[in-house]
Amino acid sequence: MPETIERVPIKLKVNGKSRAVSVEPRTLLVELLREGLDLTGTHVGCDTTYCGACTVLMNGAAVKSCTIYAVQADDAEIVTVEGLEIDGQLHPIQKAFGESYGLQCGYCTPGLLLSTYQLLSSNKQPNDKEIRKAIAGNTCRCTGYQNIFKAIRLAAQNTKGT
Amino acid sequence: MPMLGSSASTLPRPKPCLESYARSQAVKSNRRPNLSSKSAQSPPCSKIRDYPLAISTALYQGEPVAAIVAESPSLAEDAAELIQVEYESLEPVLDAEQALEDKSILHQEMGTNKVWNGVFEYGDVDKSFQEAAYVVHIDRLHFHRFSSTPLENNVVIAEWNPKDDHIYYSCNNSFPSFAIQFLAAHLTVHIDRIRVQTADIGGSFGIKITNYPQMAVCALASKKSGGRPIKWVETRSEHMTSSAHGNERTFRDTRVALDKDGVITAIASRHIDDCGAYPRYEPLGCVIWSQVFPGVYQFKNARIDFTQAVTNKCPVGPNRGYSRMQHLWFLERVVDICAHEIGIPADEMRLRNYIQPEEFPYTTPNGCVYDSGNYPKMLEIAKQLIGWDGWKKKQAELRKEGRLIGIGIGTTLDSGTNNFGQSQIVNPGAPFSGNSQGANCKLDIYGEVVVAVGSCPQGQGHETTAAQVVADVLSISPDLISVRTGFDTERNVHTGFSGTYASQFAVSGLSAVHGAAQKLKTEMKRLAAFVLETKEDDLEFSTGAQGPEVRANSTGKSINYWGLANIVNVNSAVLPPELHEITLNCRYIWRAPFKVPDKQKKYGNLTLTYASQLHIAVVEVDRETFIPKILDYVAVDDCGTVINPPIVEGQVYGATAHGIGAALLENCVYDAVGNMLTSTFSDYTPITALNMPTVRYGHIETPSPHSYSGAKGMGEGGAAPIHTISAALQDALFSNGIIIEDSFNNADTLFRAVVGREIYQADKLVKLDRRV
Structure with a gap:
């Protein structure tokens, strides 16, 4: 173990706000978000890139923040679940999950919302196969996915044309 | 907050014979709480010494052997790497039928691998x-x-106040009233001095019932650190190898x-x-x-x-x-x-x-x-x-x-x-029978309807269904009811069976909520009859221009919930002595109609x-x-x-x-x-x-x-x-x-x-x- 721990300055934009922080090179993006920036809506479920509870958007792409170093996010634009609200109102995707009973314990939900966001950004009318593929990297242990499929279909309908 | 990391055994059934803690500080309690229980376990397995950290022999891969307290998880992991344990590997017993041959005994104090027959x-x-x-x-x-691997791993924050030996837990244990029965006995703390709070839990499926060994380690670490809060966040691999x-x-x-x-x-x-x-x-x-x-x-x-x-x-x-x-x-x-x-x-x-x-x-x-x-x-x-x-x-x-x-x-x-009571079939000395659940339903000082339950839900909709039940009893909208869920010993609505497990909230939890709501309604009727100068059977529960109210059908006069709560809480001089027993704060314990088998x-x-x-x-x-x-x-x-x-x-x-x-x-x-x-x-x-x-x-x-x-x-x-x-x-x-x-x-x-x-x-x- 080194006597002093090196820290690296990075700049990034998180939910539209510019942040300048210094991090240890080994700090994971999820650790920075949760511990450094107090954005605890991003969760850790598996530590090995399987479950997707830590999914955030990095430059528009859904990524698993447990497998990305914070230094890799230098100059990046990050959106977490806290950034989904629009003018204090839930995002239509969030509303659709609520209305479709697409969550139970809610631990996986932030990651699923962001994977859905990415899906609907590039595909306004996904079919069932595309929906399943888009959230294949998001594990939910409560819902059996059925109501999540319904939620994403509803979100697609509600965000059509936006 | 200091973080707890652990070093776990890396070999199946290793026997640590050298422990070098180097620059790390390991938690070693002088008391070494043994978490087996004569209440829960029958002979011969009640003889087993189940320590939260292995003492001389580790019995499975992943069993914690040391704990480290550090300022961050990464520092704790650094320190854990410095722990060197030399293991003498013993012949593992991995099949239950083979175990019953007793050729290699896991727990010498038990003398057999047979737990029960x-x-x-x-x-x-x-x-x-x-x-x-x-x-x-x-x-x-x-x-x-x-x-069933809940997506959220086990998490414990413990704070052992050295001034009064009061232990505070914020954790995601899903059967806390069971856990504190183990912990109080083995940490030798009065059970009333252990406060457990749970908030929203990221799934349990029963798996989070048995994390009390880690709860014990966190409390001991806090005690050793002079009462600082100690947090333990389980990793997924810890969960897979050593939770349940x-x-x-x-x-x-x-x-x-x-x-x-x-x-x-x-x-x-x-x-x-x-x-x-x-x-x-x-x-x-x-x-x-x-x-x-x-x-x-x-x-x-x-x-x-x-x-x-x-x-x-x-x-x-x-x-x-x-x-x-x-x-x-x-x-x-x-x-x-x-x-x-x-x-x-x-x-x-x-x-x-x-x-x-x-x-x-x-x-x-x-x-x-x-x-x-x-x-x-x-x-x-x-x-x-x-x-x-x-x-x-x-x-x-x-x-x-x-x-x-x-x-x-x-x-x-x-x-x-x-x-x-079925526990007595496997352990005739077990002091358990029946089943019960507690709930409290009250009008708070400004007339808010507040319900508390002793469950710790993980997305099963306890808030929704409890509000539905109370709304039905009081004939008001469920939106007007605040449900306090999440377990908290200090809400005083738990019994020794409270928690969320074994498919029961719809029956035990909601029966308790229903009972508490009915008690409240009975008190509200008595009070409203006095205020409105009418008989109880003349009263109707409804929602009027000033919110939820109780109305006298004969006169059309009504009093809303604020008015009722006001009298009991801050305007009590208007109450006659015979109504002093009314509190509008009603605790109800539902008991299942069981006999001992x-x-x-x-x-x-x-x-x-x-x-x-x-x-x-x-x-x-x-x-x-x-x-x-x-x-x-x-x-x-x-x-x-x-x-x-x-x-x-x-x-x-x-x-x-x-x-x-x-x-x-x-x-x-x-x-x-x-x-x-x-x-x-x-x-x-x-x-x-x-x-x-x-x-x-x-x-x-x-x-x-x-x-x-x-x-x-x-x-x-x-x-x-x-x-x-x-x-x-x-x-x-x-x-x-x-x-x-x-x-x-x-x-x-x-x-x-x-x-x-x-x-x-x-x-x-x-x-x-x-x-x-």
Whole structure:
């Protein structure tokens, strides 16, 4: 173990706000978000890139923040679940999950919302196969996915044309 | 906040003989709390010393041997790497049957690996076999080890205040009233000085009941640090190797007696349960299964010799369907194998053996009272939903092409609200019986309706349903009711059974809420009658221009909730002495109407309600890859009167995913020397959106006469998919001389069975003795 721990300055934009922080090179993006920036809506479920509870958007792409170093996010634009609200109102995707009973314990939900966001950004009318593929990297242990499929279909309908 | 990291044993059954803590500070308590309990465990396993950190011998890979406190998790991990432990490796015991040979004893103080043994015998078994038209012998069946792995791992924050020995816990334990009973005794702290709070919990499925060893370590670490709060956030690998797995069970030497029509008249069998290295919630599982002793079937005669053993694997804990699903899977395997051997279709075999609708309430051979149900009707609905005749026709056509298509039925039970008196069957000295739940319903100072419950929900909708119940009692909108959920000892609404487990909130939790709301309503009536100068039967509860109110029909005068609360809380001089007992703050404890079971005969009502599930699956085994694929899936549920349809449907889907995952993907695998090979999600592969089929849902309602609302607990789901998929695979592969011997099946096992002929061979596993 080194006597002093090196820290690296990075700049990034998180939910539209510019942040300048210094991090240890080994700090994971999820650790920075949760511990450094107090954005605890991003969760850790598996530590090995399987479950997707830590999914955030990095430059528009859904990524698993447990497998990305914070230094890799230098100059990046990050959106977490806290950034989904629009003018204090839930995002239509969030509303659709609520209305479709697409969550139970809610631990996986932030990651699923962001994977859905990415899906609907590039595909306004996904079919069932595309929906399943888009959230294949998001594990939910409560819902059996059925109501999540319904939620994403509803979100697609509600965000059509936006 | 300082973080706790741990160093876990890396070898199965290692014996640490040198501990070098280098620059790290290890937590070593002088008192060394032993977390086994004479209340929970019976001799000989009550002699086991179950320390939260291994003292001289570690018994399974992943068992914590040291704990480190640091300012961050990464620093704690750095320090953990500096701990050097030299292990002397001992011969691991990984199979429960092998463990019972006692060639290598895990717990010297116990002197045996046998945790518990008992014979559950009812009716006249020997006579039934003498008179049988058919006797089917099944050599071995095996229910595998898996865990429902909540997505949020275990988390504990503990703060031991050195000034008054008060311990504060913020954690996600899902049965805190049980945990504090262990912790208070072994940390030698008065139970009233342990405060436990839970908030929203990221799933438990029972697995978070047994994290009290880590809760003990956190408290001791806090004490050692002078009272600083200590946080422990479990990693996924820690969770997989050392939190809790579901019980593994082997069924040996099963004999089934049937009459000439294929009606089962008796079953005799030996069941061996593997509880891992330490019996924690155990040996309770040695009796819990008998809540569903005959499953959904009519047979009256049975002899089950049940034994539990320790092995060098992760300790088990209650896992969704705890101890009953293993037995229900066994019964469904028996029914399908017998049907095939005798030549009766699987659906017809069930209809001949089901308990019939007119027989409810039905008393089982061991004294349990099944409240209500209609299994033939559920089968009929499920067959309609799946398109049974169409699939049968298609199956016959595809089989001609050599395709391996199977259609399987699984009928199961979800017994809820258990009688803790059954613990006395495995431990006659256990001071537990009955079941209870607490709730509080009050008008706060400004007239807000506030409800508190002793449960710790994880998305089961307790807030929603509790508000519904109170709203019904007071005739107001559920939106006007604040429900305080999450467990908190200082709310004073818990009993020793409070928590969220064992499919019971709809009955125990909501009965307590209902009782508290009724008490409040009674007090509100008395008070309103005094204020409005009328009789109580003249009053009506409704919502007026000034919010919820109580109105006198005769005069039209009313008082709203603020007015009532004002009088009691801040304007009490207007109250006459005879109304001083009114508090508008009503605590109610609901108690289940149970008796203590007969310990000798192992007889009594062990559970209050019996929800049932009937699933049908169509599965194809790929002829090239042997990958099993679900082509169609139907789930029909009966949980009595449905309180909230989307919640019930959501629970059914969730339990179905757990079952399908367990049947095809999720298996806790150990190698020959006890290394856990599935210690990450990448290896354990929880079910995803890609391999979860579309589930078609149906339901019936047979109201329970045992609950005030007719509802039954239903959260566990009875693991119906495991039975159903085993049945479908069996149907697909019978003609290949295969018996589905194990509850876990993937391409590898099916290939080894069909091509390798290494396992599952019908000629070795099953024998039919035809006497007609």
